[in-house]
Amino acid sequence: MQIRARENFDRTFRMIFRATGFLVIAVLGGIFIMLLYNSIAFFVKVSPWDFITGTQWNPSGRAASYGMLPLLVSTGIVTLGAMIIAVPLGIGTAAFISEYAKPGLKNILKPAIEMLAAVPSVAIGFLGIVIVGPGIAKITGQSNGLNALNGAILLAVMALPTIITVAEDAIHAVPRTYREASYGVGASRWQTLIHITIPAAAPGIIAAVMLGVGRAIGETMTVLMATGNVAAFPRGFFHSVRTITSTIAIEMGEVPYQTTHYFALFAIATVLFILTLAVNLIGEYFVNRFRKFQAA
Amino acid sequence: MSEEKIKLSCSGLNLWFGKKQVLKNISIGFPENKVTALIGPSGCGKSTLLRCFNRMHDLNPDTRIEGKLLLDSEDLYNRAISVTQVRKRVGMVFQKANPFPKSIYENINYGLKINGIPSAERPAIVESAIKESFLWEEVRDELKKPATRLSGGQQQRLCIARTVALRPEVILMDEPCSALDPISTLKIEELIRKLKEHYTIVIVTHNMQQAQRVADKTVFMYLGEVIEEGVTDSVFNRPEKELTRNYISGYFG
Structure with a gap:
């Protein structure tokens, strides 16, 4: 019973x-x-071709145009900038925590980094408006610092915890025997890290970067607050941009129900969805390769 | 045995992992161009002792070492000598074959590169190191392949080649055959006998037959102390200590 x-x-x-x-x-x-x-x-x-290649996003004008290229490029620039900042910092930090930090420091650093991930994106947006923006404005002599660079810096801050945590796991998981073999032939810590440990952890590190990219592409609130939101075609890091996510967030509340404009926002959301899905799948693929490598 | 030169030695060696004393007042010498076997039950400190000689314990901040360790007449722990120099002169082969996740060629080339040997000289050194390790016939056409594709025995010989390529003076071997089948083991033993013409070899082994087959001298350790040492033949056939006799006849271990 x-x-x-x-x-x-x-x-x-x-x-x-x-x-x-x-x-x-x-x-x-x-x-x-x-x-x-x-x-x-x-x-x-609207034809998909015009939608993808059009260089003007002006859905509310008299002759409405739905070219998503400026938004796509904006998202691309901000994400790229964020990765240029976050990838070296993230991998460096991960390597430091895994290979150099004493246990005491490690016990402070790891939770601190994880807590950084818990900061709400709105709060990071404030950081962009109050500190990063004026800073950039001062250096470049512009009237304000709400531009792609600002967004990139903030997204870097947000992507760092993901990159560091996953990369650190990957570096830490490299078998001890590899390091011993390297030390055994007379390599220094640095040589071992650069030539042996990081290459061995590469699949995991790539996965970390991909997950960081996924986080940056999809982030809405910070870029909305920090990048200035000008839908003109972006001309560089020091110009205001408007990403896919912020466009949806800004326009969705105002758009009349079931108009072309309304459907257009779903179309760019679909592009975003496919983009993040692809990035996550690539990340997953490398995580799996990394696991296989560990088992071997 | 009287005229032999001592290549590597330690005296009054004590070692602690944290609070636990693992090696107790050890003083032994390893004769040049001879094979010395360290035997004893698991946990008696054989591997720990071996690792002292190329300063592998430096990586572990919990370890405290006391005593004098000499290579010829140089203090291995002298602050003026860099640890990478020590490890180049005192090479090590590990228990489990640990080739780098790189090609066969790169596995050997890496150590040369790290130690600043000019790139023009490297291919010849790689080749001769592989030949010395009796691996050349098996891998000559596959130098670009990943080392991890080799069999366990081949990987271990590659690791020996990697060590030999640096022309060390001493080679430490930490149970190099424990993960290998008998045929691969035999090949490695044959290799060890050849290598001793040029190198001083210290080998940790759990296999008594192996110690008798390859070693000129045998050191029996128990609970962090050296119990008995001497010519292999006499340690195995005429042990002086009760403990040694019990161990080699299989009463414990």
Whole structure:
């Protein structure tokens, strides 16, 4: 009797957890279908080619134009800038924590970095307006510092915890025997790190960067607050830009329901979705390769 | 045995991991161009002792070492000598073959590069090191392949080649055959006998037959102390201490 009850209990919970698992997949699929469904309504009116290659985003003008290239390039510039800052810093920090830091320092650094990830993006946005922006304005002599560089710096701050944590795990997981072999032939710590440990951890580090990119592409609130939001075609780091995410956030609240403009926002959201999905899949791929390498 | 020159030695060596004393007042010498085997039950400090001689314990901040360790007449722990110099002169082969995740060629080239040997000289050194390790016939056409594709025995010989390439004076081997099948083991032993013409070799082993097959001298350790040392033949056939006799006849260990 007792055994029967236990088996039932087991079965019930297995079903519940299976259901939640499938629910996640269903939600993901549902979002994609919803985006796609509304995008199709948009592409009936505007050709996909014009949408992708158009250099002007002006949906509310008299002759509305829906070229998403400026938004795509804005997102690209801000993300690229963020990675230029965050990747070397992140890998360097990860290597320091894993290879050089004494246990005491490590115990402070690791939780501190994880806490950085918990800072709400709005708060980081304030940082951009109050500190980074005026700083950039002062250096460049512009009237304000709300531009792509500002966004990139803030996104770097936000992507750093992800990059550091994942890269640190990867570096830490490199078998001790590799390091010993390297020290054994007379290599210094630095030589071992550069020639042996980091190359061995490369798949994990690439995964870390990809996850960082995913975080940066999708981030909305900070870029909305810090980049100035000018929908003109971006001309560089010192100009205001408007990313895909901030465009959706700004315009969605104002747009009349089920107009072309309304559907256009779903279309750019679809592009964003595909972009982040691709980046995450690439990251996953490298994480898996990394796991295989560890097992070998 | 009387005229032999001592290449590597320690005297009054004590070592602690944290509060635990692992090596107790050890004084021994390893004769030049001979193979010395360190035997004893697990945890008796053989590997720990071995690692003192190329300063592998430097990496662990919990370790405290006391005593004098000499290579010829130079103090290995003298602050004026860099640890990388020590490790170049005292090479090490580890228990588990640990080739780098690189090509066969790069595995040997790396050590040369690190130690500043001009790139023009490296290919010849790599080749001769692989030949010395009796691996050349098996890998001559595959130098670009990843070292991890080699069999366990081949990997271990590659690791020996990697050590030999640096022309060390001493080679430390920490149970180099413990993960290998008998045939690979035999090849490594044959290699060890050849290598002693040029190098002083210290080998830690759990395998008594192996010690008898390759070692000129044998040191028996127990609980961090040297119990008995001497010519291999006499340690195994006419042990002086009760403990040694019990260990080699398999009463414990």
